[in-house]
Amino acid sequence: MKTKIYVCTNGKHCRTNGSKKIFKHLKDHEDKLCDKLKVKKSDCLGFCKHAPAVSVGxxxxxxxxxDIKTCNEIIAKIVS
Ligand code: FES
Known part of the structure; x- marks a missing residue:
């Protein structure tokens, strides 16, 4: 079963704080691990003061x- 990852790319705060870079990094991993995860864009997740925000599973x-380090930790958890 694929783990779904939602990256807030449509909310203003996350966009301003680099969520597109986070989305691209996770999407690159999705290409390599397509049987394990699915990365999607999302609207505001309600954590604007802690942007960028990502919802998992x-x-x-x-x-x-x-940040990129957190992305790698998320991915490591999914593939372990
Ligand atoms: S703008 Fe991303 S969580 Fe609200």
């Missing part, structure tokens, strides 16, 4: 102030 765990 069915339990919708939200990662705040996400």
């Amino acid at each position: 069915d339990d919708e765990k939200v990662y705040k102030c996400v």
Whole structure:
């Protein structure tokens, strides 16, 4: 089963804080791990003060102030 990752790319705060770069980085991994994860763009997740925000999995765990290092940690958790 694929883990769904939603990156807030449409909210103003996340856009301003580099969510497109986060989305692209995760999307590159999706290409390599297409059987394990699905990366999607989303509207505001309600964590604008901690932008960029990313929601992961069915339990919708939200990662705040996400950077490339956090992305790699998220991916490592999914593939482990
Ligand atoms: S703008 Fe991204 S969580 Fe609100």
